[in-house]
Amino acid sequence: MPGVVAGPEAVAGAGAAPMEGRGARWLAVRERLPVWVQARCGVEPRTVAALAVVLVAGVGFAAQQYWSARPGPVTAPAVVAPASVPAPAPGPPATAPTGGNRVVVDVSGKVREPGVRTLPAGARVEDALAAAGGVRPGTDTTGLNRARVLVDGEQVVVGAPAQPPAGGGGGPGPGSGGGPLSLGSATVAQLDGLPGVGPVLAQHIVDFRTARGGFRSVEELRQVNGIGERRFSDLRKLVRP
Numbered sequence: 001m002p003g004v005v006a007g008p009e010a011v012a013g014a015g016a017a018p019m020e021g022r023g024a025r026w027l028a029v030r031e032r033l034p035v036w037v038q039a040r041c042g043v044e045p046r047t048v049a050a051l052a053v054v055l056v057a058g059v060g061f062a063a064q065q066y067w068s069a070r071p072g073p074v075t076a077p078a079v080v081a082p083a084s085v086p087a088p089a090p091g092p093p094a095t096a097p098t099g100g101n102r103v104v105v106d107v108s109g110k111v112r113e114p115g116v117r118t119l120p121a122g123a124r125v126e127d128a129l130a131a132a133g134g135v136r137p138g139t140d141t142t143g144l145n146r147a148r149v150l151v152d153g154e155q156v157v158v159g160a161p162a163q164p165p166a167g168g169g170g171g172p173g174p175g176s177g178g179g180p181l182s183l184g185s186a187t188v189a190q191l192d193g194l195p196g197v198g199p200v201l202a203q204h205i206v207d208f209r210t211a212r213g214g215f216r217s218v219e220e221l222r223q224v225n226g227i228g229e230r231r232f233s234d235l236r237k238l239v240r241p
Helices: 008-032 034-043 045-069 125-131 188-192 199-212 218-223 227-236
Strands: 102-110 114-121 156-157
Touching: 102 125, 114 125, 125 156, 125 188, 156 188, 188 199, 199 218
Parallel strands: 102 156
Antiparallel strands: 102 114
16 A cells, blocks of 8 residues: 555565575585585685686686697708809810829830830839830840839830930940930930940939939039049040030
């Protein structure tokens, strides 16, 4: 009826209905929680809310750690190509190897394959004979020093007298009608044919010529080891620079 004021009991009953609805929902939630949660936290709404915040924070921290620890892409270092070395410029075509690394000798006489042979520097007469196929059977090599070191440009004659040079300056000797022997081009065998000159002294003359680059005058023959005044007097008319 109008004008009737509800008593305190009616107001309390109206407020209790929503509270009872919330309580029922909370009881339903509590029943779904684990027993250890209900026992530890007293199943208070504020406790559950705090627990939820802690769980969310823990999940977020674990996700952050997993994301930061994931393997990342690795960039391979750039490959540095080695510096190219310029190829040496082509030189002039090589001629017959002479000089300090090779010696060229003419092997003639009683050998199987006579001719010009190119040998390493320091090679000996024995090496030249082997390069020419060896000495023919029955050849007398008693006066041939097989251990002698070869000199570039010399001629090794086996079992026969040395041939005169192309210019006609043959090795003079007793009864020889040729001109003076050139000290600048004569071989050891040709010098050996001079009077009073043996294989050893002939080699000394060739060594002196090689070291000095030739003879400028016949007088330089005095400086060769083994040539005295008397021997020089016998040779001075038989040789030329």
